Amino acid sequence: MTTDRVGVIGGGLAGIAAAIRLVDAGHRVTLVEARPALGGATYSFRRGDLTVDTGQHVFLRCYHEYRELLTRLGTADRAALQDGFSVPILRVGVPPHVLARHRRLPAPAHLLPALLNYRPLRFGQRLAAIRAAAALRGVDPDDPAADRISFGTWLAAHGQDAPTIRRLWELICTAALNAPPERASLALAARVFRTGLLDRADAADLGRPTAPLSELHGGPARTLLRQRGATVRTGVRVRQIRAEDGGYRISGDGIELAVAAVVLAVPHPQAARLVPAEAAPDRARWARLGAxxxxxxxxxxxxxxxxxxxxxxxxxxxxxxxxxxxxxxxxxxxxxxxxxxxxxxxxxxxxxxxxxxxxxxxxxxxxxxxxxxxxxxxxxxxxxFRQEPGSRSARPPAQTRSPGLALAGAWTDTGWPDTMEGAVRSGHRAADVVLAHLGSTSSATEAPT
CATH class of the missing domain: 3.90.660.10 (Polyamine Oxidase; Chain A, domain 2)
Structure with a gap:
């Protein structure tokens, strides 16, 4: 068993996922988080007798790595997962319309009844939407050309009029990408619609927390990491990372830590300030990701x-x-x-x-x-981050130019949108970069027995 010490800076889902993978591979880990608790953007606070989540985070059945993380944390039973994609659509003065997949048809035919019977659209618009959905299956989410145009532009070029875009495509795109179709990258939209809705019949089954996010992620992660021998320090802000003696020194308010490797798992503005210039000389471009x-x-x-x-x-x-x-x-x-x-x-x-x-x-x-x-x-x-056309070119890979210093966060180049799945995937990628640098294997993703 190896005993190298690794510093993980940032206690959101990316940092949690990276830290668990590293301790499972046998490394000593110190996780440092500036907030009082782990969880990052998925946190809760108290208001009277109510525990309030800052945001309404949902997930899909195809979020495999995020769902595996919940299992690892022992909280999978605190999230409900549909056994069939089904969303009630509300309009004033009319009964709810349920947009749902067919339970027995294979993909992509499982969506045909839903689109053919989608009442907010006229019949001709429904047929045009079916043709566009078929064409969308041919868009490669990893094609740089697809990232350079907007989803709205593509939809218009494929026969979708303004009402169809607003009443169907925008309904999902805005929620999934935090951007309407005209401001969303086609590549990221293709990832959402292909992976989530078109390639597998059950991929888009919706999951949602039934417990506060702090009880789903942050609290259980802190318990698990400490049980596995990691050090977790919250309320500590890191101010500097510098190379030193073949490793790195992490300095900040009340912390001075020498480590063999670092996973930097913070939002991109903070990451750009903390990462050494030699590790990411192009870090200024991350600002283009915006918010x-x-x-x-x-x-x-x-x-x-x-x-x-x-x-x-x-x-x-x-x-x-x-x-x-x-x-x-x-x-x-x-x-x-x-x-x-x-x-x-x-x-x-x-x-x-x-x-x-x-x-x-x-x-x-x-x-x-x-x-x-x-x-x-x-x-x-x-x-x-702004998931707009051209955003992928500003997203850095996990590996930096400094050996043993890796980046994590849903804003890094995972190929996925800024989601909980993207955050967890980024943490795993960053941990694998560190493990390769330290000469470890990254195959063990579960706790040793």
Whole structure:
């Protein structure tokens, strides 16, 4: 068994995944996180008797590495996974329409009934959407040319009119890429639609946490890493990484650590400041990734207003709404998630709450007959990087020019969008870079028996 010490800077999903892979390979790991708890962007806070997640994170059945991480953390049973893709589509004044895959047909035929019967579109638009879906299967998500054009441009070139784009493609694209089709990379959209919806019949079955994110990721990760012999230090901010004596020295507020290798798993603006110039001389280009916001509106009702667990809104300010009511509590706690939220990011909380509460009352008439007990807004100005055309050329690989110094984070070049799956994959890639440098094998991804 090897005993090299590795420093992992950043305790989000990427850092957690990297640290677990490294300790499983027999290395001593010190994980350093600036926040008081692990979890990164997937964290929770208390508001009275309520545990609030900062964002509504969902996943798909095809998120294999993320789901394996939940199993490793012992929390897979705290997330619900559909046994068939099914999304209620809400419009004011009409019954919900359920967009669902066929349970017995193979891909891509499993989506034909859903598209042929998609009521928000006219029949001719549905046929055009089926043709576009077939064409999308031919787009290579790893083709640089596909990354240079927008999904919206491609859709228009393939016979999709503005209503079809808005009522079908935008519904999924905006939620998955935190960008509407006209601002989304075709390559990343192809990854979402091909991997998630077109290549396997069950790939897009939706999963969602049934426990607070802090109980799903951060807390269990801290427990597991400590059980495996790792050192976890939270509330510690790293200020510098420098090469020293064939390894690296990590310095910061209350920390001075000599290590043989480093995984730098922080958001790209911080990574660009911390990474030594010789390791990433092109780090300035990472700034081109920018940031895209998500805003969440939280509403607690005295009584239940809907039996839906989640739904997507169409022709309403409510993009997606989730029932996050704690088990055994009275009333109902709904969260509206607004992706690509640049237009509402600076809107005053009072105005935003009025708009969303009124929109919820239009969708759920029972909301007009019950009292709102609490309502508040959470904002994530840097929820994801901007997944726009050309963004892949700004995403660096895990391996830097300095041996033993690897980058991790959903913003690195995983080929995946900025998702929980992308974050976990990036952590695994970074750990493998470090393991190769240290002469270890990366085949052991589970704890030794």
């Amino acid at each position: 895209a916001p998500i805003v969440n509106v939280h509403v607690r009702y005295q009584q239940r207003v809907t039996d839906l667990e989640f739904a997507a809104g169409l022709d309403t300010p409510v993009q997606w709404v989730f029932d996050r009511s704690p088990t055994g509590t009275a009333g109902q706690y709904l969260v509206v998630s607004i992706s690509a939220a640049e237009q509402v990011l600076a809107t005053r909380a009072g105005a935003l709450l009025r708009t969303q509460i009124d929109a919820l009352a239009e969708l759920f008439p029972a909301a007009r007959r019950t009292r709102v007990l609490d309502a508040f807004v959470t904002r994530e100005p840097r929820a994801t």
